[in-house]
Amino acid sequence: MVNFDYDVCVVGAGPVGSTISYYLSLEGLSVVLLDKKTKIGYPLQCAGILSNHINDVNELPKDIILNKVKGAFIHSPNHILTVEKDDDAAYIIDRIAYDQFLLNRAIDNGVKLINKKAVDFDIDEGSVILKNGEIIKSKIIVGCDGPNSVLSKYIGNTQDRFQASQLLVKISPEDMMSYRGVSEYSMDFVDVCLLEETLPGFLWFIPIGNDLYRMGMFSNESHKVQSEILTDYLKKNNLKFEIIEKYKGFIPIFNKNNDMVKSRAVLIGDAAGHIKPTSGGGLLIAFNACKWACEYILEAIEKDDLTILEKYPDKIMDEYQKEFSYQIKVQNALCMLTDDDIDYLFMKLKKNDGEKLISEYGDMDTQSLLIKESLKRGLVFKVMPSFLFKKVGKLFGF
Ligand SMILES: Cc1cc2nc3c(=O)[nH]c(=O)nc-3n(C[C@H](O)[C@H](O)[C@H](O)COP(=O)(O)OP(=O)(O)OC[C@H]3O[C@@H](n4cnc5c(N)ncnc54)[C@H](O)[C@@H]3O)c2cc1C
Numbered sequence: 107m108v109n110f111d112y113d114v115c116v117v118g119a120g121p122v123g124s125t126i127s128y129y130l131s132l133e134g135l136s137v138v139l140l141d142k143k144t145k146i147g148y149p150l151q152c153a154g155i156l157s158n159h160i161n162d163v164n165e166l167p168k169d170i171i172l173n174k175v176k177g178a179f180i181h182s183p184n185h186i187l188t189v190e191k192d193d194d195a196a197y198i199i200d201r202i203a204y205d206q207f208l209l210n211r212a213i214d215n216g217v218k219l220i221n222k223k224a225v226d227f228d229i230d231e232g233s234v235i236l237k238n239g240e241i242i243k244s245k246i247i248v249g250c251d252g253p254n255s256v257l258s259k260y261i262g263n264t265q266d267r268f269q270a271s272q273l274l275v276k277i278s279p280e281d282m283m284s285y286r287g288v289s290e291y292s293m294d295f296v297d298v299c300l301l302e303e304t305l306p307g308f309l310w311f312i313p314i315g316n317d318l319y320r321m322g323m324f325s326n327e328s329h330k331v332q333s334e335i336l337t338d339y340l341k342k343n344n345l346k347f348e349i350i351e352k353y354k355g356f357i358p359i360f361n362k363n364n365d366m367v368k369s370r371a372v373l374i375g376d377a378a379g380h381i382k383p384t385s386g387g388g389l390l391i392a393f394n395a396c397k398w399a400c401e402y403i404l405e406a407i408e409k410d411d412l413t414i415l416e417k418y419p420d421k422i423m424d425e426y427q428k429e430f431s432y433q434i435k436v437q438n439a440l441c442m443l444t445d446d447d448i449d450y451l452f453m454k455l456k457k458n459d460g461e462k463l464i465s466e467y468g469d470m471d472t473q474s475l476l477i478k479e480s481l482k483r484g485l486v487f488k489v490m491p492s493f494l495f496k497k498v499g500k501l502f503g504f
Contacts, residue, residue: 111243112137112138112244112245114137114248115232117248117256118249118375119212120376125164125393128212130400131216133404138244142222143221149353152355153312154199155296156199156390157195158196159390166197170199173313174197175294177295177465180297180464181297183449187461196470222236222238224236224257227247230369232370246371249373253355254356255373261373262365263364267357267358268324268325269356269357270357271322272321272353273353274320274321274349276316278317278346281346295313296312302443306437306440308324309335310323359383364378366418375392384433403418464476466479
């Protein structure tokens with residue numbers, strides 16, 4: 107008879123680890139939560155934009171919301187599309203405060219936090235070995251240890267990632283208006299820029315108030331090159347700026363061949379590559395995954411049957427595989443474009459009511475609806491440079 111110290115040991119007290127710990131503790135399970143850091147949430151590695159669907163998947167206290175946005179200026183090198191929803195489409199949050207809120211919520215509900223690093227595992231025995239040699243034994247080990255997950259590596263997964271860089275910059279309203287080509291200043295819009303040098307990612311400006319923006323990008327380039335791209339972009343666009351802070355991070359690339367479950371181990375969040383391919387956003391998917399993982403972990407413990415855990419990756423694939431595959435196709439299609447092609451595409455979209463269509467069908471979280479509608483209306487055929495038509499057609503099967 108094996109003796110376990112806890113029902114569940116969660117590795118990583120980021121937003122995902124704290125959320126799954128809270129859900130499991132609500133079900134009456136004993137949960138220990140490990141984090142190698144003592145200052146949870148630092149350093150910031152997030153643009154902090156969450157679609158309003160967040161309200162369906164997790165609690166978001168009002169005092170953590172810094173701003174609300176309802177649209178975007180989408181920039182190519184020489185053109186701008188404006189898309190806008192009737193209501194606020196997304197929240198801009200104080201991500202550090204949010205991570206701390208989620209952790210405190212878990213602790214207040216009985217989760218035990220230990221500030222130690224997990225360095226090794228025995229997933230058949232349920233053992234987590236800490237840096238100081240201490241061993242914690244639990245029925246289930248949940249890996250929420252982010253894009254450099256040691257548990258994911260331990261179970262043999264490959265970990266492909268994009269590098270991501272961000273600046274906190276101050277830009278005057280006058281400069282921002284001139285960059286956007288508008289005469290009225292608004293904090294209700296983000297700016298998104300598609301450039302050949304940022305593909306397969308993009309560049310963003312997220313307004314957080316007081317003329318401050320989180321400006322960032324993710325791409326195949328190194329942090330050093332990305333940092334140069336960001337400052338060059340500001341200069342090229344005549345945006346006078348003051349850099350307040352710099353951040354670096356990683357965005358995992360979802361790999362359907364990786365395991366999310368093995369023996370007593372379960373992965374969630376960045377550790378499992380739960381990231382939207384086109385936007386790099388991870389929190390909404392991961393919070394949904396927390397609900398499903400909680401359900402199956404509880405059932406596996408109650409019935410003492412680890413095979414029940416296999417339902418969790420099946421559920422994730424049922425919910426997201428189709429959308430991810432659309433998004434990966436969009437990303438692959440975009441990667442074929444040069445700056446001139448992107449300009450051509452934007453010019454054609456503007457002429458063919460593309461802004462209206464994107465405003466109506468565009469969604470931060472899912473692109474399949476917009477793609478299907480564009481195909482149905484023949485918009486894809488009208489806006490794409492003709493030499494690309496065959497290649498992109500092959501990707502989407504038309
Ligand atoms: C620049 C950038 C911008 C982004 N912008 C957005 C956005 O606007 N919206 C959005 O939804 N997503 C965004 N994301 C993605 C989002 O930040 C992640 O999906 C999210 O942080 C994942 O949470 P997590 O809890 O899985 O991992 P993390 O937040 O990485 O937390 C992992 C935790 O595990 C701990 N840990 C790691 N290893 C160990 C170990 N061995 N032992 C103990 N503890 C360990 C770490 O200290 C950390 O606290 C962005 C990412 C980047 C890089």
